[in-house]
Amino acid sequence: MSLPPGFLDELRTRISLSQVVGRKVTWDMRKSNQGKGDWWAPCPFHQEKSASFHVDDRKGFYYCFGCHAKGDALTFLRESENLSFMESVETLAREAGMTMPARDPVAAQKADRRSQLAEVMEDGLQHYRMQLSTVTARTARDYLDRRGLDAGAQERWQIGWAPDQRQALFTALQQKGHSPDLIVASGLCAKADDGSIYDRFRGRIIFPIRDGRGRAISLGGRSLDPNARAKYLNGPETELFDKGRNLFNLARAREAAGKGQTLIVAEGYMDVIALSEAGFGATVAPLGTAVTEEQLRLIWRIHDEPVIALDGDAAGIRAALRVVDLALPLLEAGKGLRFAVLPAGLDPDDLIRAEGAAAMQAVIEAAQPMVTLLWQRETEGRVFDSPERRASLDKSLRAVLMRIQDPSLRSHYGEEMKRLRRGIFGQSFGQGFAQGGGFGQGGAAAQGGRGFRPGRGNWQGGGKWSPPAIPSPTTRSSVLASNLSEERVLEQIVLATLLTHGGLVSEFEPALDRLRFSDLGEEALKLAMLRHDGEADGLRAALQSMHGPVLENLLNQNHVMSAPPVLKSEDTLFARMCLAADLAKLVAAVAARREIEEAAEDLEGLADEGVTWRLARTNEARFAAQRGPQEDRRSGLVAENGVEMDRDELEEARSLWDRINFTKGKPRG
Known part of the structure; x- marks a missing residue:
């Protein structure tokens, strides 16, 4: 306006x-x-x-x-x-005493009608307030006394009583001069099929529902009849009241939160009242429904990190998980949720009456971040004693992470998930490398098996690393002179890029975890990166103590020092693109090498026609891989993280191409 x-x-x-x-x-x-x-x-x-x-x-x-x-x-x-x-x-x-300017005649008319409806609501509430002191409300007063709400609390919360009469309120509002149409439009009364009008709330304790400005916009009623169809009843949706866009106790809670109190989201009216009376003034509750997206945004406007206080039973946990699923796509930096789960069988009112406000304060202070609840949902009751089960967990965690829209926040959630994952699976694989065992204790890799490269450093007994002899500067200046394969060059550039841009490790963890680097020292360095729990900026310093010689050898390579993502140490976006492309090429190179090692001899039996057809197919796939994910996404070889490739076709095509080149000029019997 x-x-x-x-x-x-x-x-x-x-x-x-x-x-x-x-x-x-x-x-x-x-x-x-x-x-x-x-x-x-x-x-x-x-x-x-x-x-x-x-x-x-x-x-x-x-x-x-x-x-x-x-x-x-x-x-x-x-x-x-x-x-x-x-x-x-x-x-x-x-x-x-100044009149707020109206937007336009239509808006003014609408505002006037809303004001009239608000007057109906206030008059109806005052009628119910007076009824609470009558003889017919004795049962209601006894109930409120048992709940610890004395006359002062009843006045503060404007609690009333709706007698079990069909038209008591309707008659009283008509006597106040309100038209039947306005009374029905307010939601306090309803029209029956025969056209008669009846009171919506009967035989219920009344709680006013107010908006952020403190105006009564609806009512909530608590039945004292154990056989009632609904224990709690809210007013219907009206021109004043949208239950999905309002919260119980919004105005008071907003003021209390503005003074520094933590915002608490409870389940119902009595929880809010009990918490507020105990000193937790910044407390709200949804209005008879699960928390909606609009309510969650409203909650975040009041407080950046509210606490969701839920009963410790199964229903409370289900409600918490519904909030988690709702919040995931809406999360952004600085806006989060924490969850306080009360002891089983107790709600906030029960806990405060039994153990006092200090016990409730302890529950609030022990509230857990949302990532903890997410982790418990994905892991509780499951056993991860096989690669398939662990892969299933990874898949479900990735699906959760992809729902977070903010890239930075998604990265931090991924790092925390990785830390929790290591707590379950341990570090046996990484420790095997650290102890010189290669792929397990006493593995073949440390003893010259596949992956061992003489002259490129070696693990000695006791986990001690013996670095390779470093060539002279003139010799080292040429990749060709160093006799490094394309695969080794890519491996070293990938490692150097990750060391320079530590925040990318978590983003590319799935691809890195599947790759096995051909040099054992660099493989151990990669595993140490994946285990790193500290800040991304301190990655290189954290690895220096145990992997210093490998780091020195790696970072002194001329092709590493001149690699664009290493030179542009401040441009993380550029580094991410380069890393995706290099990893895609590395996956293809590794697949080609394995095929060459295992099946080169089989190529001799291929018919010339087959070679001719497959040569063209392979040539197309090879050039697609070389272009990288940023240059060509039409091939369908790159997934969302820019690394995951379609191996069924690409690996076979690339391996055939390499084997054809490998056997070119070789006598064919």
């Missing part, structure tokens, strides 16, 4: 800043000078005993010399009561 020119200036002129601030602070009259409009008080935005908060009433500004909070009357109202800008303007305009 746009405001006419001069409206805010006039509003600031009519409102005394000291009057607005004075509702929240106690002035230090020894330091203040009322005649000059110079006011001092302890700051309401941070805890202090001295009066460092200054209000200049003439200029209309405040400033805290402690926390540096500053602004005018609108700013103070927004920050102290957690209101939006327009809500602050409307609040101050009412105090100043």
Whole structure:
């Protein structure tokens, strides 16, 4: 809504800043000078005993010399009561006696009708408030007493009683001058099939539902009849009330959260009331339904990391998981959820009455981040004693991660999942390398089996690494002179890229985990990267102590030092693209080498016609692989992470091509 020119200036002129601030602070009259409009008080935005908060009433500004909070009357109202800008303007305009400008005639008419409906709601609520003191409400008063809600609490929460009568409220509202159409439109009454109008709430304790401005927009009713069809009943959707876009106790909770309290999301009205009465004022609850996307966004506008407090039974856990699934695509940096699960069989009201507010505070402080609940859902009750079961877990975790839209947040979730995964599977594979066992304790790799490369370093007894002899600078300057294969060059560039851009390790973990580097030292270095739990920026320093010689040899290679993703150490996006392409080529190169080693001799029996046909097919696939994922995605060889390739076709085609080249010129018997 746009405001006419001069409206805010006039509003600031009519409102005394000291009057607005004075509702929240106690002035230090020894330091203040009322005649000059110079006011001092302890700051309401941070805890202090001295009066460092200054209000200049003439200029209309405040400033805290402690926390540096500053602004005018609108700013103070927004920050102290957690209101939006327009809500602050409307609040101050009412105090100043100024009429808020209407958008247009249609909007004005709609606003007028909403105001009339709000009047019906308030009159209906006051009728129910009076009914609570009648003889017919004795059972309701006894129930509230048992729940620990004395007369003061009943007044604070405006609790009422709807007698079990068909038209008691309808008659009372008509006597107040409200038309039947408005009464039905408010949701307090309903129209039967025969056209008669009846009270919607009968034989129920009444709880008002208010919006963020404190206006009554609907009611909730709790039946005392154990045979009632529904224990809790909310009013229907109306022009005032959208249950999926509102929260119970929104206005009070927003103000309390604005003063620094943690926002708690409970399950029902009585939980909110019990928590608020115990000192947890920033507490809300959904309105008879599961938390909706709109409610979750509203909750995040109040607090960046609210705590979802749920009963410790199966239903509570299911409700928590529904919130998790709802929140995953909406997560962003700085906006999260924590989950506090109460002892089994207890709700917040039960726990507070049994053990006091301190017990509830302990539950809130022990709230777990959302990633913990996610991990428990994917692993609880499952056994991972086979590669297939572990692969199934990895697949489900990847599916969860892909639902997170924010790339940075997805990466951090992936790192945490990786850490938790290692807690289940252990580090036996990585430890085998660290102890010189290769692919297991005493494996063949350390004893000259496949993957062992003489002259390129070796693991000695006791896990000690003996680095290779480093060639002279002139010799080392040429990749050809070093006799490195394409595969080894790619492996070294991939490792160097990851060392330079440590944050990419978690993104490409699935592809790295499947690859086995041909040099044992570099394979051990890769495994150490995957096990690294610290900050990405400290990856190289963390690996230096155990893998120093391998690091030195790797980073001194001329083709490594001149690799573009290593040179551009600040450009992570560019490095990600290069890494995806290099890994794709490395996968193809490894597949080709294995085929050459295992089946080169079989090629001799191929018919010339078969060779001719497959040569063309292979040539096409080979060039597609060389172009890399960023240049050609039409081939369908690259998946979402830019690494996962279609091996059934590509590996066979590439291996055939290499074997044809390998046997070119070889006598054919």
